Amino acid sequence: METWVRFNSQSQAKERLCRAAQYACTLLGYTLQRGGVGTDLLMTVKQLESHMSLTRKLMRLGNSAEALEAAKRAVHLSDSILRLCITVAHLNRAMYFACDNVLWAGKTGLLPKLDQNKWSQRSYRYYLFALILNLTRDAYEIALLMERESRSCSSAKASLSSTPVALTPENGDLPATPSSASGSASASPQPPLLLPVVPSLPALSQRLRRQLRLLAAVLRSNPPLLLDLLKNTCDVFIPLDRLGIYTTGNGFVGACGLASSVLSILTILHPWLKLKP
Template sequence: MEFWVRFNGQSQAKERLIRAAQYTCTLLGYAVQKGGAGTELHQTIRQLEAHMSLTRKLLRLGNSVEALEAAKRAIHLSDSVLRLCLTISHLNRAMYFACDNILWAGKTSLIPKLDQHKWSQRSFRYYLFALILNLTRDVYELRLLMECESRYRATKASSSPSSSVSPSDDPSSAAVAPSIASAWLQKQLHLLVTVLYNNPPLLLDLLKNTCDIFIPLDRLGIYSTGPGVVGACGLASSVLSILTMIHPWLKLKP
């Protein structure tokens, strides 16, 4: 298992670069089609995209082992929510990679007469569930950080003298209820921006998972966005993944 983990660590950067190129082709193919270019150019781009997808599947052989190792590490986390989300997410990623490996074997004729559509749909379902759990983890961590920041601000405010009167003590407080709600919403938004600004790893992970989730949603027909959005989201998430590999401190832990 350790051999596969080391091997995947070396090939992961190549897979991300090819992924970025693949979704660039998806986006380019959409632009070419919308621009009314010849079908021959569009077909060439589609073939290039298919070749890159097949190469990525080859580079992901054995990634199930790494996902299982990550699940074994996550099951020992002290936080119950993180433990549940990360463990199940890694297990779903392991199943996603396993289905993807079978799909690769079918595309290369190692497994003849494989129902590629069925295995592709199965693969994307595992991928979608893993992304939902990752987003749940991101929102949970964001909520914890916002609560900490809110408590810090409350402590800081209570230490400074204030002579303001509570709106609830004012007989006309009902008239200013919309203003109070607006002020509260503005305060929460400012709190959210502050927390994300001070935690780049969480911000990048949230953006990456948000971009990625449109891909399986489109492929499964749950929320069709079209190749343009899929290509743009795939390219954006690939660039963010490459960024976390260049600067490891930007990767969200655990």
Template sequence: MDSWVRFNAQSQAKERIIRAAQYSCTLLGFALHRRDSSGELRRTVLQLEAHLSLSRKLLRLGSSVEALEAAKRSVHLSDSVLRLCLTFSHLNRALYFACDNLLWAGRTGILPGLDQNKWSQRSFRYYLFALILNLTRDVYELRLLMEREARFRASKAPPSPVPGGARTPDRLADPSPPSAALRAAALAWASLRRRLHLVAAVLYGNPPLLLDLLKNGCDVFVPLDRLGLYRTGPGFVGACGLTSSLLSILTILHPWLKLKP
């Protein structure tokens, strides 16, 4: 089992490069359609996209085993939220890869009677569930880091110069209704700005979390569009797929950028 996982990991970089090329073709096909370019060129780009998609499915043969092994490892995590999100995410990925393998067999003629539309829809459903769980994990880790950063800042903050027993002037203690509404809006805006600054500081200090959040955020639009839940069009899907593919290649080139566990 371990030898197969190591062997399969060697093809991940190739699969990511082919994925980037596939979504580049999607984006190019959309641009050619907008410019009313020749139908022959568009057909060539679409055929290339289909061949690249089939090549990716070939490289992902057996990836279900790797996903199941990852699920077995994540079961032992101490954090219950991470354990739940990662385990079910890997299980959904395993089912997604299994459906993808069946689609490869159907498109190559090994299973000529396969209902490709039905299995494609199932594949994208499992893919969407996995991405939702990954995004939930990202948001959870972001919240934990924000709480830690907030506690650190509170411990370093200087004491307030206003004495605790100072009496608030009557003019401020009992404001007129308009000034009270303005003060509430100002306080809400100040609180929002502080939280946004905190989010930016946490993500800036944690590039793996930032990249994983961006990658999953881009990827989620692909199954949403394919399932008809949120139509964005081939141009947007191509841009999102290309962006997430480049981010994945970046984490392969620099392993320290990959979010762990």
């Protein structure tokens, strides 16, 4: 109960619930349309989706200031790549929220002559660029963690292989005498010709499997990074579809929006799942 009270007291959590309901209506409308139901029920679902979208825009009034404050905090990060990605992503989110607020004013009749299609396309462009930067940040953090994990595994293997082994005449590990070394040198007067090594297909396949296992280990040990990657991947299909860059249809958009909303609600219910900074 305490978790639910804390969750319900946050306006962001209510906006996430409205977002989940909006995309659930999008998915439901697509399913009903494919099923050939009556137009009255379909229009009711679409009107509910429109009301949910308008309510979300009302809840996001003033979020531009919050995004700007987050960008100011991200400027002081020590890592230059993280600083660039996070700061510019927050600035694009601020512009996205500002365009969304203008669009809300047009939909409510406060700006009757507003070109809603133009402002909608503009807001989706800012949203898409912010998501691309978030995905870039996720890929960068994954690469850092994979490199760190690979170094730790290599150092562990090196420490195991550096265990001293006693040399005895029985196991034939005694070093060669100078006379035998000189004799072997005279037997091979010319060094062998070195040819370029071309990796075979099995070697490439083994390397790919090793990288995939390393990636799975990194994501398994970092749930916040995994959730952020899944959420951004789901969200990126929404502006791609709305801008006409990669059309997927209302059904896929509704499923992606509902999934990312559920993941966002999880990060609010359990703050340790939110990726920081």
